[in-house]
Amino acid sequence: MLTENKYKKQICDIGKRIYDKGFVAANDGNISIRVSENEFLITPTGVSKGFMTPDMILKVDGQGNVLDGDYRPTSEMKMHLLVYQERPDIQAVVHVHPPFATAFAIAGISLDQAILPESVVYLGTIPIAEYGTPSTQEVPDAVKKFVHHHKGVLLENHGALTWGKDLEHAYYLMESLEFTAKISWIAKQLNGDRELSKEHVQTLIDMKTKMGVQGVSPVGSVPPEGIHAMKMTPPLEQSLTEHDVNLIVEKVTKNVLDELKKLL
Numbered sequence: 509m510l511t512e513n514k515y516k517k518q519i520c521d522i523g524k525r526i527y528d529k530g531f532v533a534a535n536d537g538n539i540s541i542r543v544s545e546n547e548f549l550i551t552p553t554g555v556s557k558g559f560m561t562p563d564m565i566l567k568v569d570g571q572g573n574v575l576d577g578d579y580r581p582t583s584e585m586k587m588h589l590l591v592y593q594e595r596p597d598i599q600a601v602v603h604v605h606p607p608f609a610t611a612f613a614i615a616g617i618s619l620d621q622a623i624l625p626e627s628v629v630y631l632g633t634i635p636i637a638e639y640g641t642p643s644t645q646e647v648p649d650a651v652k653k654f655v656h657h658h659k660g661v662l663l664e665n666h667g668a669l670t671w672g673k674d675l676e677h678a679y680y681l682m683e684s685l686e687f688t689a690k691i692s693w694i695a696k697q698l699n700g701d702r703e704l705s706k707e708h709v710q711t712l713i714d715m716k717t718k719m720g721v722q723g724v725s726p727v728g729s730v731p732p733e734g735i736h737a738m739k740m741t742p743p744l745e746q747s748l749t750e751h752d753v754n755l756i757v758e759k760v761t762k763n764v765l766d767e768l769k770k771l772l
């Protein structure tokens with residue numbers, strides 16, 4: 509068990525990592541750790557998470573009352589406390605606005621496809637919690653229904669939230685969540701984000717069960733939609749660039765003119 513000072517330092521270290529990773533802009537994002545059943549360390553509002561020092565970290569109770577600290581706690585504290593209230597096994601919560609995952613949250617696309625084996629096993633599915641005005645009770649209310657069976661959520665038109673057995677775990681889940689969203693987006697630009705088949709997913713779920721990893725897993729696809737569909741050729745309209753189209757138009761025009769000239 510780390511001492512409170514070490515936990516405060518760990519929050520600052522993870523704050524620097526989320527800032528350096530581009531998971532937050534300006535003073536966005538917040539991090540918390542449970543230090544006893546009803547006591548939590550949490551980041552302050554109005555401070556860049558990349559440049560925090562341990563003295564800035566506050567201690568609050570389960571109702572959000574400040575027990576120790578000179579700063580004001582994050583306005584998004586309610587969703588952190590909701591997670592701790594519902595999940596006594598959780599020791600840390602991370603909330604950030606990572607660009608790819610946040611874009612999915614804006615587009616209304618949850619991360620529930622079986623596209624990467626690691627995501628199937630360790631991350632599971634990441635649903636979208638319905639939009640709530642930041643700092644209000646609407647946000648924890650929206651998160652509540654997903655907190656027991658998932659490792660995190662996308663917050664609609666807002667960002668992402670993960671929770672873990674310690675702070676490093678919660679942070680790594682956030683890295684995986686953003687990485688999955690990024691890869692999914694890139695694959696969509698190429699040949700579509702083809703899913704693993706149901707059979708492949710079942711093998712991964714068996715591994716996951718043996719490893720004791722909890723949480724809802726993606727279902728996987730049934731051919732012909734899955735990776736065995738071998739849709740390796742992109743649709744014609746996607747494979748042609750504007751330059752290709754101009755060349756074709758030029759060539760067809762020339763052929764037509766040549767044919768007309770023969771008639772004259």
Ligand SMILES: [Zn+2]
Binds near residue numbers: 537603604642667
């Ligand atoms: Zn936020």
